[in-house]
Amino acid sequence: MTCTADVIKIESPKNGDDTRSWLPPFAPVPPESYPRPDLPPESAYFLQANRNKRSLTLNLKSVQGQKIIKRLIEKADVLVENYVPGKLKNFGLSWEEVKEINPGLIYCSITGYGSTGPYSQSPGYDVVIEAEAGLMHITGEKDGKPVKVGVAVTDVLTGHYAQSGILAALLKRQKTGKGSRVECSLFESQIASLCNIGANYLIAGEEATRWGTSHPSIVPYQVFPTKDSFIMLSAGNDSQFATLCSPAVLNKPDWLNDDRFSSNHKRVEHRDAMIALIEEVLSEKTTEEWCQKLLGKGLPFAPINNIAQTFSHPQAIAREVVEEVVHPRAGKIKLAAPAVAYDGSKPKLYRPPPYLGQHTEEVLTELGYSSGEIKKMKLDGVI
Known part of the structure; x- marks a missing residue:
């Protein structure tokens, strides 16, 4: 069974996704013979988060750029956006406008705080939401300062909530033929993920505290020092x-x-x-x-394994949690594999993460634009 989607990432022509500049660490600096020697090295952060995607650079502020997006929307199943609420209306790409183009579209908006309420126009960042939505308060040693989780866990959780919402909307479309707008925010995702800690307060009025690695209701249940670690x-x-x-x-x-x-x-x-x-x-x-x-x-x-020990763990090796792909600029790179198996087999990484604008001409050609039109778009700063 093959479970894949053609995911086209829309990026600004000049710098692309912000995470492209989140470096070091980065993949080895490519020799000049590789594509786009003018670009900076490929950041490890971006590479892990963008496997199996194509990159289309597009200036959404241009009329032509908006026309291209709308042509993509005509054929799309899902659109995912993470602008501040209302921003896409400036480009003619609000839900109300695009559902007229494609009534079956699933339109997923991921925001910091949601589309309504006093904080709706505030940008959302993982570490800020960890602080504001309770997670940082319960993370850290009992008598220590609040600390953030070691990975951007609120970002990850929100992505999973959004994915679930999109899949549910696709199932609904199968039955009704109609698209949906799916909303997901970092703030609400983090609150929902407080789980039993949130329930303790809502049901029993019990405020949480930090417990380090220990458990408030089970002893022993924690990390202990040994002779060497x-x-x-x-x-x-x-x-x-x-x-x-x-x-x-x-x-x-x-x-x-x-x-x-x-x-x-x-x-x-x-x-x-x-x-x-x-x-x-x-x-x-x-x-x-x-x-x-x-x-x-x-x-x-x-x-307590470090990261090297985690990837060399015999169970990790047996379950093939790492895949190697060949990146057009960085050469061979290793990435964490998908964590889901279907009928006993894991889907493979079928496309390495893209360098900036790698698939722009390819996607535009698929949309019916001629080589002459594409060349003019480059000169005009549209792509």
């Missing part, structure tokens, strides 16, 4: 705690007879004492030694 270790119920205390693991059966630790509720109540005892034992061996002892015991545990 760290290990994540949990006993999610009393049976698992008994296994942890057994001679085969920590060899502390007396803890089971200690009234302070006789149930998870008691262990939560006496958290500091429990954690101190476990830390003392775990400091006696290396992380690898503890992993070997814990293997096959039915306990949740893991070493």
Whole structure:
């Protein structure tokens, strides 16, 4: 089964997507024999986020550029835009206008705060939304400062919410023949993703705090130092705690007879004492030694892997989480593969990330423009 879409990324002719300039790190600087030696190196950030896409450069402020977009819309299934609400109306590309061109179009708007409300005209950035929508408040060590998540997780979550909305709208179109406008914002996506933490406040009025890697309702459940590094270790119920205390693991059966630790509720109540005892034992061996002892015991545990260790993990290799593609400017590059399999097989990266404007002439030719018209558009600064 092949699950692919022809995704055309619209970029400004001069600089393109902002993430093209987010470097270093970047792919190796290409020799002059490669296409577009005038362009800067290809940023790693852009490369990971834009596999399987074509790049069409277009000046949306020009009348001709707007005509080209509208010709694309005639044939498109989905349009995704992330302008401040109302901005595309200046180009004749609002939902109300384009649905007249293609009544079956799915028009997805991704914004910082949504299309209505007092913050609707504010730009949205992942780290700002992490701060404003509760995530940063609950992330970090218990007695430390709030910190952001290590990746732009709000951006990623919003993309997934938008994707789900688009797919649902496509299913609706199959039944009704009509297109839809899908709205998704960073702010609302992050609030929805507070999950049980949000529910604790809404249902019980309980304000959240930072817990580091530990859990407010389970002990033990956190990262512990070992002789040489760290290990994540949990006993999610009393049976698992008994296994942890057994001679085969920590060899502390007396803890089971200690009234302070006789149930998870008691262990939560006496958290500091429990954690101190476990830390003392775990400091006696290396992380690898503890992993070997814990293997096959039915306990949740893991070493704290860095990025190199993650990609070299035997499970990552077995599941082929990395693919190699040949980029026209950067040569061979490795990228994370799609995380979904269909009928036991993963879709392949069928197109490397594009350099700026790589497919402009190709797309315009497909739309019926002649080579002479395309040449004039270049001279006029349309593309």
